[in-house]
Amino acid sequence: MTIQNYLFPQQHQEPTLSEPVKPQISVVVPIYNEVESLPKLIESITESLNSTGLSYEMIYVDDGSQDGSVELLKHLVTIYPQIQAIILRRNYGQTAAMAAGFKYSQGKNIITLDGDLQNDPTDIPMLIDKLNEGYDLVSGWRKNRQDAALTRLLPSKIANWLIGKITGVKLHDYGCSLKAYRSELVADMNLYGELHRFLPALAFIEGARITELPVNHHKRQYGHSKYGLGRTIRVVLDLVTVFFIKKFLTRPMHVFGTLGIISLFVGTGLGLYLTFLKFALNQAIGERPLLTLTVLLILTGVQLFSFGLLGELLMRTYHESQGKPIYRVREVLGDNTEF
Numbered sequence: 001m002t003i004q005n006y007l008f009p010q011q012h013q014e015p016t017l018s019e020p021v022k023p024q025i026s027v028v029v030p031i032y033n034e035v036e037s038l039p040k041l042i043e044s045i046t047e048s049l050n051s052t053g054l055s056y057e058m059i060y061v062d063d064g065s066q067d068g069s070v071e072l073l074k075h076l077v078t079i080y081p082q083i084q085a086i087i088l089r090r091n092y093g094q095t096a097a098m099a100a101g102f103k104y105s106q107g108k109n110i111i112t113l114d115g116d117l118q119n120d121p122t123d124i125p126m127l128i129d130k131l132n133e134g135y136d137l138v139s140g141w142r143k144n145r146q147d148a149a150l151t152r153l154l155p156s157k158i159a160n161w162l163i164g165k166i167t168g169v170k171l172h173d174y175g176c177s178l179k180a181y182r183s184e185l186v187a188d189m190n191l192y193g194e195l196h197r198f199l200p201a202l203a204f205i206e207g208a209r210i211t212e213l214p215v216n217h218h219k220r221q222y223g224h225s226k227y228g229l230g231r232t233i234r235v236v237l238d239l240v241t242v243f244f245i246k247k248f249l250t251r252p253m254h255v256f257g258t259l260g261i262i263s264l265f266v267g268t269g270l271g272l273y274l275t276f277l278k279f280a281l282n283q284a285i286g287e288r289p290l291l292t293l294t295v296l297l298i299l300t301g302v303q304l305f306s307f308g309l310l311g312e313l314l315m316r317t318y319h320e321s322q323g324k325p326i327y328r329v330r331e332v333l334g335d336n337t338e339f
Contacts, residue, residue: 023082025049025056025128026107026183030097033067034115036222041117042076042083048121052128059084060115061101064091095196102186110181118146119178120216127180127213136185136208139171139200140178140215159235166243167201171212174200178215193238201242205249252311260304267297 027045031038042058049056060083062070073085086100098112109131113119123140130138147153156175164170174197185208186199195202200210248255271294277283285291 021055022106022108023057024054024108025052025111026105026109027056027058027111027113027124028098028101028105029058029060029113029115030063030094030101030177031060031065031069031073031115032063032091032094032097033065033069034222035065035068035072037115037117038069038072038076041115041121042080044117044121045124046080046082048124052125054128057082057084057105057107059086059101059104061086061088061097063088063093063097093194095191095194098196099191102189102191105183108183110183110186112177112179112181114177117221118218119176120218123178123213123215124180126215127178130211130213131180131182134209135211136182137200137203137210138180139173139210139212140176141171141173141212142176142217143172143214145173145217146219163198163201163239166239167198167204167246169201169204169210171200171210173212174198176215193241194234195238195242197235198238198242201246205246250315252315253308256304256308256311260301260308262301263297263304264301267294267301270294270297 027049029041029045034041038060045058049058058080060073062073062085070087073083073087077083077085084104086104088097088100101112102110109128111124111127113121113124119140127138127140145153145156147156156173160172160174163174179199181199181203185203185206188206189199189202191199204210244255270290274285274288274291274294278285
């Protein structure tokens, strides 16, 4: 034994298991009663992704199907190693299904599309290429949409215009499920209600770079559409939520406080006017509707101020309890840290 070996004996190193390589692409597909579409859909997605030469996984989230989709997914998982099936306990809605898909995705980039074969999987490579140009979200635009004009196209056009006007993110087609995301973008997004259709607006709030590409759209081959005019009210209410998040998430006192000041100012002015009538002109004011309005405005102003203070406390709890900053850093150039 040499002196070097004696002084510095080689330690026995346990073999380390290599970590599994994460896929480059995750495809998230919400499923609800699409048993007839599934085989062809999986085949089309697989063929499209194989053409890219990238590693991928397919995540199918069953949202309480009752037509045999669950059983088919369980069978397909044994055939396709790239498939992961997430079976929800009941029908929660498309937003919840997409949120579950995002949670289980491991890819650097995430593609979403519907499970009814109306979105075309052959468009996926085009979205990925566009994403690689430096965008954080690429939204599909069903330029030649194959849906009923009166019940689907007209309401969609009105909704897209309204959403773009209120959120400031002008897209032709908010409702298109075929989109590409960077995984870090959706990691911090918590989805509720019908917010999946507002993902571009939520991404814009996070400072994302967003663009839009025309994509193919096909007529439904099997089953029937799960969308209808009945969801309009829910979409409008969620739009109000998105608008508030965009404008006042970190400063709720600005909206409630402003309304409170206006209400208190008007109420106080009316109160002074009624006081003048009572004591200066000796007029009766007890039967006047103006007195009721004055009291209502003052009480409303106090309540709005209280809402603003509660909103400020909740905002601070939201950010501080989760360690969420009120800003998002895109990149840091140079490192001047001294050790």
